[in-house]
Amino acid sequence: MSSLLVCAQPATGLPDAFFAREGPALLLKRLATVPRLSRVTPASHLEVRPAPDQVSSGIVEIDALTGGFPRGCLTEIYGPACSGRTGMLLATLAAATGRQEACALVDVSDAFDPYSAAASGTVFENLLWIRCQSQPSKSKHKQGRAPEKSYWTLQETSQPEFARLEQALKVTDLLLQSGGFGLIAIDLADISVQAARRIPLTSWFRFRRAVENTPTVLLVVGQSPCARTCASLLLQLQAKGHGIHHVESVPTHTRLLNGLSIHAEVARSRMERKPAQSVSTEFGSKALWTG
Secondary structure: OOOOOOOOOOOOOOOHHHHHHHHHHHHHHHHHOOOOOOOOOOHHHOOOOOOOOEEOOOOHHHHHHHOOEEOOEEEEEEOOOOOOHHHHHHHHHHHHHHOOOOEEEEEOOOOOOHHHHHHHOOOHHHEEEEEOOOOOOOOOOOOOOOOOOOOOOOOOOOOHHHHHHHHHHHHHHHHHHHOOOOEEEEEEOOOOHHHHOOOOHHHHHHHHHHHOOOOOEEEEEEOOOOOHHHOOEEEEEEEEEEEEEEOOOOOOOOEEEEEEEEEEEEEEEOOOOOOOOOOEEEEEEEOOOOO
């Protein structure tokens, strides 16, 4: 029984006899002339991205803990009610406007108190205060055609809370695209957790990409984390105690709040390449009485 051996033509285009004699060396020489793909660079040889510039948050303890708020990044502060989040927002606004930087505050719930901001040292000449409407806006469209959905349109736009969120997302996008701001703060503290979590993750990715390579600090304040992995710095605040003293007046049971002792913890930070563990600090806030 005979067998048939079929030999394919070599890739070099030369006869089989020549390939049998000079095969290995010729094949290696031929392969050396073939264009190669781009060289793969080991991770150890990659260039390290320079750390972003950091500015003061207005609170010495927070600056010692985090080094300040990074420019060109998204920073998120969250905590329950009476956790010091509003006081920290006012301190940050006072520090940024005091540096003569143009700042913008997107007040989603129209809860910003200008008297408290003035007491904290905010320079209003450098602050753009945007107050979102409580009523949903009615979009005009031609008869017989459905209104076009905006990039920022949420599902429950018929509810006032979602209508304010939609306005806040649009305004923030316009502010980031315009540039020139040292600080853009979004106050979501009085928005419910369920509504804040309905903000699409693509919106936060868009904000993070828009703020990159800019000197702007994008600050988000809320009850719980909503920017997720888009935040370069995530701070958690929690009240540890309060100071109350009795007032010698009528009625005798009247008491005044002196201030709060606040516990701050770094939940996530991309400023360090290998964060070992969460670090925390404590600072206090004092009540200012005027009039």
